[in-house]
Amino acid sequence: MLKNYLIMAFKVLLRRKFFTLISLACISTTLAILMVAATIVDNFIGNVPPETKKNRTLTVYFVALKYPGEAYSFSNGPPAYEFLSKLVDIRTLPNIEMASIATTYASQIPGTEAVSKDVSVHVDMKRTDGNYWQILEFDFLEGGPFTEEDMSDANSVTVINQSTRKKLFGEDHAIGRPITLDGVRYKVKGVVRDVPALQVAAYSDVWIPISASKTKAYLSDGHQGQYMGIILARSRDDFPLIKSEYLSRVKALPLPDRVVEIYSSTRTPLEAVADIFLLSAGTLLDEDHSGMIVMILTIVVILFLILPIINIVNINLCRMGERASEIGVRKAFGASSLVLIGQFVAENFILTLFGGIFGVVVSIGTIHILNATGIGSFFFYYRMFLVGLAAIFVFNLLSGGYPAWRMSRFHPVDALRMNA
């Protein structure tokens, strides 16, 4: 039975090569664009090295202070070191594996000049602690990370990335060599592979222990500053507990002068992405927008799919017209509508599958081109094949379903009378 369908499908596809070609081109282009978009989204919210534990990670990246008055009298910004380490103390939250504090997105805070002998380059710098290197799994080319001891002893050590090593030392090893950052000398302790700038928590050129900064002002900097908290939960099931404990600690804080309320919460990667796109409204700081962003993305995908789907439906309807007499014969011999629908959806599925496979190949190629030309740096994961397969199924049902249903309703007598 299935074999018959397959043979039928191939014969039909070969019968009108122009139609088949257009359908294939349309399906593969559409799916390729979808896959590229999905890969980019995946790189924002999925586990991507070195953020390999992202699905268990919560981040704290904003503290908002509300002042008296109408709406919009907010001051919203990254938390300060003191806020994370002392006021809320994220390291003692329940059911967590560990927590780390680091300066926020490295390209958004002023960088510095890294100097080694006579070479001076501009670098983005991140200040962090020892736990950071355990939550994020960097790929060390040489040496290793600095540790919690380096943090507590305020050792002047640094980790640099591959391209900074190349700029400062050429092809040489860098371990143990001194570099000057912001006028202070640090010893290179490790070299890591470059990380794309999309990765908020991981991206930087050089890393130093927070305690080895030029000033100690970070110890008493209040609520808002330039840090972020990274919390690794034991499992996702602990998220609600951690989130509610964090919120209750924030609510219990004494209010600074003139401030009427403090907002801050722990965010999953999806919630963080939702905040980036939707928080400009400025007022809904404590709420979870992840449902909304999923809805918006779904609407965008549906809008994007409309034109290709109408195109394929159109072509399929035409094809069916050609096969009216075949349908008439099958109906006359007792095939039920359901069987006919099944057959045509299966035929369409084969077409979509070919188009989909081609589309996946094109999307991997596109990702490689984007990476090679420096437009982005995205990882393509094999889990994206599942997304692709799901897209193929949905596309198939939408584009094949309606024509198949139309066709199954042909009256056998009419169908037999119709011309080929």
Added chain:
Amino acid sequence: MINHMLKIIWNRKQSNLFIFLEILFSFLVLVLISIASLYYYHNYTQPLGFSIENVWNINAIELGDTRNGSEKRAETLEQYMNTLKGMDEVTGVGLISHKYAATMDYITASYEYESCTVPQVRWFFMDDGCQDVLNIEVIRGRWFDKSDNGTGIAPIVINKKLEDELFSGEDPIGKLVEFHMSDANYQLRVVGVVSDFRHFGPFSGLRPIALIRQHVSYRLPPWQTQLIIKTRPDVKAEFKAKLLDALQPIERSWSIDMSGYEEAQESHIRNRMRLIYSLATIAIAMVAMAVLGLIAVLWQNVRKRIQEIGLRRAKGATIMHIFQQVAGEFLIVSTLAIASGLFLVGQFQYFDVLSFIPDKIYYLGMVISAGVVYMLTILIAIYPSMSAARIQPAEALHYE
């Protein structure tokens, strides 16, 4: 003739409905992309209102992460400014609240004059030196200067757009306006009008903008103070190192970072163009697929009607008649689709959903897209209509 065609179209309404939808959505995709591109292009051709040539941004930040800065902050900033003023290569030094082409970073407030209120006005803090640095074009009144010291009411300069919206023809110079932001209300005195100040980059649209005078001694938060300088055109790359060497010793606990306005604009344009190019590529690919699909569908429809065409030919219809009929039917369907598309887009324009887009860009985008879709329609119709016209009556009547 038209009536006859409409009747035929109606009789085949189901297959025509899908052709109609396909053309409609192709049109909508084209309208979207053409309005976006035209809007960007239009903005790009407008003058910025100031000059970015040889302008540099010096981001001097007090390390230690204090949100409001220490007591010594103003003093240190002033030292930096004096050092910069003393350098040969520097022809102007200013203080401004925002980085150039930082499109997401802005503050808004509403402005009120007599009974007229303009909400969502984006504003900047700028000091007296900014005009030398940015060559801002003042069209009426004057830029801030020393005579504004100690007047009690802070002076502002507004752009032409805000002048038009707030004063509607009255002379704004010397008038007092109310400024509302959250729970704060101030009175400000208008001292000048500039043609525009599109500090959000060359793609930003026409908006009401206000510039409020600041001075290095005001305690503004660090993220709202950027030092800007203009250099002589002949300075070389080594200047950057020289400048950092001169500034860094002033205060060891500050971090200094220097970037050019021209670089910032280049990368801003590059990023935006990338976005537009990728969206345009996607749109063109989608429409191209639709065009190919429609050719196939139309051709197939002709094959189905081969007997009808044979009959008409046998009854004396010429090749031209057949061509006209097939192409005409398709053109009618696409006219209907384009008309509905224009109606839909017209609703957006009529109800000012995207009010920042000028009307003429709407109209131009609609006209261009309608023109392109018509051209594509004719292109699509040619081959199937010709193949229909070539059908021999004898052969067609045999066709089974």
